[in-house]
Amino acid sequence: MAEPDAVRTFEDGLAQIRATFEQALRAAEDEPQLRLINARYVGPQGELTALLKLMPKLPGNRRRELGQAANALKQGIQQAFDETLDRIHRSARDAELTGPHLDLTLPGRWQMPGRLHPITRIRNDVLDIFVSMGFDVADGPEVELYENCFDKLGFPPDHPATDEHDTFFVDGDRPSDAPTVLLRTQTSTIQIREMMKRKPPLAIVSPGAVYRRDDDATHSPMFFQLEGFLVDQDVSFAELKGVLTLFLRRLFDEHVALRFRASYFPFVEPGGEVDMSCVFCRAWEQDRARTAACRVCKGTGWMEILGCGMIHPVVFENVGYDPEKYTGFAFGMGLDRIAMLKYGIPNIKLLYENDVRFLSQF
Amino acid sequence: MLASFRWLQELCPVDADVAEVARRISLAGLEVEAMERKGHDLSGVVIAEIRAKKPHPKRDDLTLVRVFDGENEHDVVCGASNVPDPGGRVLFARSGAVLPGGMQIAPRKVGGVESSGMICSEEELGIGADGEGIFVLDEDHRALPGTNAADALDLRDVILDISLTPNRPDCLGHVGIAREIGVLFGMPYSPRKAAGPRRAFLPEGAFRPGQPTTRLAPLWDSESDMVDSPKLPAISVEIVDGDRCPRYGAALVSGVEVGPSPFWLRYRLHNLGLRALSNVVDATNLILLEWGHPIHGFDLDRLRGSKVVVRLADEGEKTATLDGIERTFTSDDLLICDGEGPVAVAGVMGGLFSEIRDDTKHVLIECAYFDPRSIRRTSRRLGLHTDSSHRFERGVDPEAIPQVLASAASLIAELGGGAVAADAIDCVARAHRPASIRLRPERAARLLGTPVSKEESMRILESLGCRIVEHDGETIEAQTPSWRPDLTREVDLIEEVARVRGYDQIPTAMPRAHVSEAGTPGLLKLVDELRDAAVACGLYEAINYGFLSVEDLRRARVGADAVMLANPLSEERAVMRTSLLPGLTGAASRAQRHGATEVRLFEIARTFQPTGDVLPHEQTVLAINLAGHRPGWIGAEQAFDLYDGKGVIEAIIDRVFGRKPELVSGDLPSFMHPKRSGVVTLASEGVGFVGEIHPEVSDDLELIGRVIYAELDVPALHALSEKLGPPQARDLPKFPAVTRDIAMLVRDAFTAGEIADALQAASNGLAESVRLFDLYRGDQIPEGHRSLAFRVTYRDTSGTLTDKQVDKVHGSLAKVARDRFEATIR
Structure with a gap:
């Protein structure tokens, strides 16, 4: 049943809303306020919502007309709302873009730095170079047989060549005729093990921990070596020089010069040591004053970096290769020393103390 | 050297x-x-002549000396007691001179008297060990006052x-x-002859009849006056063990006067690191440094029975060596004996009894060749490394013996007077046979990678002292010189050729390309991947020594059946580790003592487990250690707990294997907390453990707070990776997912994992995942209970789920929670 009062109420309500909404919405200062004001008109308890609930009470002849007016008003409110919201967003963004800076000095999140040990880093660098040249990586036991560490490598019995290798022996309650067991003093043992296992051609590098009974300012009783060797028909000293030159240039600097000096290791002959131009005073730049003052190379411009040579025929004989058929070269280096050179580590002891303050530097 | x-x-x-x-x-x-x-650094030090000397007015221990330095006279206060009389010459440091020790000479008052300059001792000038008195020039020295000391004494070297x-x-x-x-330098060296002794005698009757001798005279460069043979008992040498002592020579110098050596000799020894003692001993040392051949002087009067016997010791035989220590020998030690007993340890050290003393008159000089291995074993057994053993164990030149004897005898006679026996004993038990080696220049060229001609090879070998026995188109046969025992086979000669030419003459080349058949073993690759994954989790890599102490093992309650070292450097490093726990927690404990608030370490290394075999089993292990609080952003700090360890293990395994491991209860090492640790499984196989260290062990290891430790068995992971194969791609979902939460109050007895599993199982295959997202204990929760909230993600692979479908299945999940776990759904 239509109520004439309803029409009036409806019309007055619409007029009332129409007169105020625009100003009310546009005066909102932020989004929550805007939504609050908006709800006052079109929320579940809103004024316009309340009017719309009166619709059924309107007389049929006015219902359509008034309904359209209410809808138009609702759209008007929506538009004012959207525009105001847009303005608020815009001004907030403008405020952020032109306002004060965030405190950039607060710590970053996701802060979980882990670090490889410097020896591992160097080992990886060195392995990458050799692996890219076609070398395999191999491994062997740290507790070794005397014969693999010395006899098969051509160390003569009772010979001062072993003086460099002050060896830790394993205490055995084993029969006395059993082979003597020791902690390997060099990774050259892997030459023996791999050559006995495989047939040429072979190109292998093997990093690992080795042990010697030296413990002073410049020696650690455990340290890391990397051994490499290549065996094939007609391998020459010239190729040894080629491989090591390429290796050191890639590891340190493309400018380094190498100097091969004769030396002696029982398992290579001709045997040598390699000096590299000092990478601290950058001896290749020929700044003699800087080299003269260089403490690392002691003014010589050279630093000893590795040992090498052509694999001794006695080693081939010991592993069952024909030394007339096969030749090969071998080289070895101290990874500790290279890590110390490369990272400027002053004392070898730091490498094994595992002081977090040290480990976190690499 | x-x-x-x-x-x-x-x-x-x-x-x-x-x-x-x-x-x-x-x-x-x-x-x-x-x-x-x-x-080189003695400018300002000159020869000065003493002009006058008188006692110091106040102090008895000082002398006032007037010296003339070639230009002026200076008054100097001198503290030495051996100031020579006027006319004597001394070394005088003028004011302004700086001595090698850094001392600056300046005028100063000594005992109230002005002193200008300093009269120096050998020691003060760094030219000798004598610091007792000032240096006084010999009377026959021709240097004039004012001459620079370095010139006058010929000091530059x-x-x-x-x-x-x-x-x-x-x-x-x-x-x-x-x-x-x-x-x-291409300048063939020819050994010079020794200066001959002034006086020599024919040793008639001095050697026992039948004793093999050699004539020394041709080895001298001058004639000697022949004097009458002194009356000496007849001497003999007998080599009992010719394998250990292939050759033994002995020369005789009679009528020697033992005294100090001249300055040039003392100076030379001083510069070469030896202390001057007396002329005879200094002479033997100089000969050692000249020829590299150790010689030994015996006092002939103390050689009982006038004989020398070279034999092996009797087991347990004893004698005192020069250093005053009594040595006990085994039957493997070679001794030099006289008629009654040992007088020297052959090639190692002389005996106390027969050493040269101040009253020695007749010196028997020994020059021998001993078997290097024998000397080395004795030297090592006695712990006696001497200049002599150092040379004998490397191999001296057996053929140089007569020449060395000639030089030694002549030098001793020159320094101590006396006459030299023109013949020396020369017992040869085993004659030296030079090695004969075939060198193929073509082989050398191939090995070196550079052309090597036959002519050049021959020239180099000859310059080294080799004798070319014969050569044809392809080979050279060379006899090696007796002083190069290291040359035994062809490659030794190739090295000589390369070395003398210079390794820098060899070009560089690259080897033929190699294609690796085997590649890097998978285990090594896995180790690298694990290491990278651990670093990505924020861990620092540690490297510990492979050895530690028995006490370390005991404290950590790890296997005490360990590989023991026979000769450890200390008890602290006496056994090979059976676990990485002691090393890694040791680093953590030290870090805590330094005040580190968070310790995140890992190590990948080997443990050593004794086996029945000769070599132990070496097992590669990844160990992780967390202590302190976990890194967070600003705000309250939280201590690491089991779930940090579990998270790291999960992250590492997930990264390497693309799968999540599980943590289950099971057998744990006794150093782990029994209730706060678990076994890590991957595809249902145990691969390690993680959790808190047992509180008692933690106390023993001096760790602060709850410390998390984990180990992964790397070979087991490697075996699994081969078995599991690489991850396989799955279809991406085509239909949307719906998420619903379910919160419940349950007793602690039920684990979150078993509830989640049961919920998933109840979902009829629609629950894609069931994830715990909240855990709460507190005010509203009864004792022994906790509130768990799971987020369930539903997805149907064949179509879009409707709300009704989801409501139904979600309801059945709630029922399972209530029925199976007595849960109150919240």
Whole structure:
């Protein structure tokens, strides 16, 4: 049943809303306020919502007309709302873009730095170079047989060549005729093990921990070596020089010069040591004053970096290769020393103390 | 080996400065590690003549001396007691001079008297060890006052410190180094003869009849006056063990007067690191440094029975060596004995009884060749490394014995007076046979990678002292010189050719390309991947020593059946580790003592487990150690707990294997907390453990707070990775997912994992995941209970789920929670 009062109420309500909404919405200062004001008109308890609930009470002849007016008003409110919201967003963004800076000095999140040990880093660098040249990586036991560490490598019995290798022996309650067991003093043992296992051609590098009974300012009783060797028909000293030159240039600097000096290791002959131009005073730049003052190379411009040579025929004989058929070269280096050179580590002891303050530097 | 450049130049006068000589011999294998200039820094020190001396007015221990330095007279206060009378000459440091020790000479008052300059001792000038009195020149010295001390005493020299490899015993004396320099500079070295003794005698009756002798006279460069043979008992030498002592020579110097050596000799020994003692002993040392051949002087009067016997010791035989220590021998030790007993340990050290003393009159000089291995074993057994054993164990030149004896006898006679027996005993039990080696220049060229001609090879070998026995188109046969025991096979000669030419003459080349058949073993690759994954989790890599102490193992309650070292450096490093726990927690404990608030360490290394075999089992293990609080952003700090350890393990395994491991209860090592640790499984196989360290162990290890430790068995992971294969791709979902949460109150007895599993199982395959997202204990929760909230993600692979479908299945999940776990759904 239509109520004439309803029409009036409806019309007055619409007029009332129409007169105020625009100003009310546009005066909102932020989004929550805007939504609050908006709800006052079109929320579940809103004024316009309340009017719309009166619709059924309107007389049929006015219902359509008034309904359209209410809808138009609702759209008007929506538009004012959207525009105001847009303005608020815009001004907030403008405020952020032109306002004060965030405190950039607060710590970053996701802060979980882990670090490889410097020896591992160097080992990886060195392995990458050799692996890219076609070398395999191999491994062997740290507790070794005397014969693999010395006899098969051509160390003569009772010979001062072993003086460099002050060896830790394993205490055995084993029969006395059993082979003597020791902690390997060099990774050259892997030459023996791999050559006995495989047939040429072979190109292998093997990093690992080795042990010697030296413990002073410049020696650690455990340290890391990397051994490499290549065996094939007609391998020459010239190729040894080629491989090591390429290796050191890639590891340190493309400018380094190498100097091969004769030396002696029982398992290579001709045997040598390699000096590299000092990478601290950058001896290749020929700044003699800087080299003269260089403490690392002691003014010589050279630093000893590795040992090498052509694999001794006695080693081939010991592993069952024909030394007339096969030749090969071998080289070895101290990874500790290279890590110390490369990272400027002053004392070898730091490498094994595992002081977090040290480990976190690499 | 210290070498005097002056001396080398006397032996081989090459036209090159010391730097060039050092460079060349270094490249050829005689590495010069350091060079020290001697006598170059004495400007301001001159010869001065004593003009007057009188006692100091106040102090008895001082003398007032007036000296003339060639220009002026100076009054000097001197504290030495040996100030010579006027006319004597001394070394005088003028005011302004700086002595080698850094002392600056300036006028000063001594005991109230002005002193201008200083009269110096050897020690103060760094030219000798004598600091007792001032240096006084010999009366017959011709230097005039004012002459620079370095000129007057001929002090300038450069001492080379050569690091010799053990294959080059020939260079353990100046003669050998000079020979090497001659080879490298193309100036063939010819050994000089020794200056002959002034007086010699024919040793008629001095040697027992039948004793083999050699004539020394041809080895001298001058004639000697022949004097009457002294009356001496007849001497004999007997080699009992000819394998250990192939050759033994002995020369005789009679009528010697033992006294101090002249300055030039003392100075030379001083610069080469030896202490001057007396002329006879100094002479033997100089000969050692010259020839590299140790000799030994016996006091003939103390040689009982006038005989020398070279034999093996009886087991347990004893004698005192020169250093005053009584030594006990085994039947493997070679002794030099007289008629009654041991007088020297052959090649190692002389005996106390027969040593040269101040009253020695007749000296028997021993020069022998001993089996290097025998000397080395004895030297090591006795812990006696001497200049003598160092050379014998490397191998001296057996053929040089007569020459060395001639030089030694002549030098001793020159220094101590007396006459030399013109014949020396020369017992040869085993004659030296030179090695004969075939060299193929073509083989050398192939090995070196550069052309090598036959002519050049022959020239180099001959310059080294080899004798070319024969040669044809392809081979050279060479006999090696007796001073190069290291040359035994063809490759040794190839090295000589390469070395003398210089390794820098060899070009560089690259080997033929290699294609690796085997590649890097998977286990090594896995180790690298695990290491990278651990670093990505924020861990620092540690590297510990492989050995530790028995106590470390006991404290950590890890396997005590360990590989023991026979000769550890200390008890702290006496056994090989059976676990990484002691090393890693040791680092954590030290870090905590430094005040580190968070410790995140890992190590991948081997443990050593004894087996029935000769070698232990070496097992690669990844160990992780977390202590302190977890890194967070600003705000409250939270201590690491089991779930941090679990998270790290999950992250590492997930990264490497693309799968999540599980943590289950099971057998744990006794050092782990029984209720706060678990076994890590991957595809249902145990691969490690993680959790809190047992509180008692943690206390014993001096760790602060709850410390998390984990280990992964790397070979087990490797075996699994081979079994599991690489991850396989799955279809991406085509239909949307719906998420619903379910929160419940349950008793602690039920684990979150079993509830989640049960919920998933109840979902009829629609629950894609069931994830715990909240855990709460507190005010509203009864004791022994907790509130768990799971987020369930539903997805149907064949179509879009409707709300109704989801409601139904979600309801059945709630029922399972209520029925199976007595849960109150919240």
